[in-house]
Amino acid sequence: MSSYLNQQVLVLNRLWQAVNICTARRALTLLFQGHAQVVFGTADGSFRTFDFCEWHDFSRQEPHTESIHTVSFKIRVPRVIMLLIFDRLPKKEVKFTRLNIFERDRNTCQYCGSIFDRRDLNLDHVIPRDRGGPTSWENIVCSCIPCNTRKANQTPQEAGMQLIRKPKRPKWRPFVQVNLGFHYHESWKHFLDLAYWNVELGEGL
């Protein structure tokens, strides 16, 4: 059939977050099975969703060059679809690693707020280990050596120090698996910009 079947389609989850890229072939299958809807930008800058029948009608009403002809019908190739089958982001926990803690804390000492080379940063137990502080996302932060020395075996409160932000488990980047090093279609821009702005920076890959 048509090479349009291999065209890339941006996949959004139900929160309208970009999660993947698939081929038009896959997108049309998902659409036909009722697992996805087409997301289409209208002239006024808003977005409409279409299920398979609606999209089929729309394809007929407004013929477009990027259409696939089959024996029985003709359907326009979508550029963006939204999955109906997943409520959440793909479940991928960020591994609890030294690297990912540095990533989460953006190489910034969580006490003085300065950025350091990784080799000049320690990992600090906020509540000291021998006081029952766990080794967890919520209790481990990056600390520079002077701050680490000053804090020693005390809680931040005892040391008169304050964390610049509360440590927590990072959420996985919604758009992590997609390599954007290629030219993408104009209709993706809105969602990619959203993905860009919604990504918490410095979270682990």
Ligand SMILES: [Zn+2]
């Ligand atoms: Zn410091």
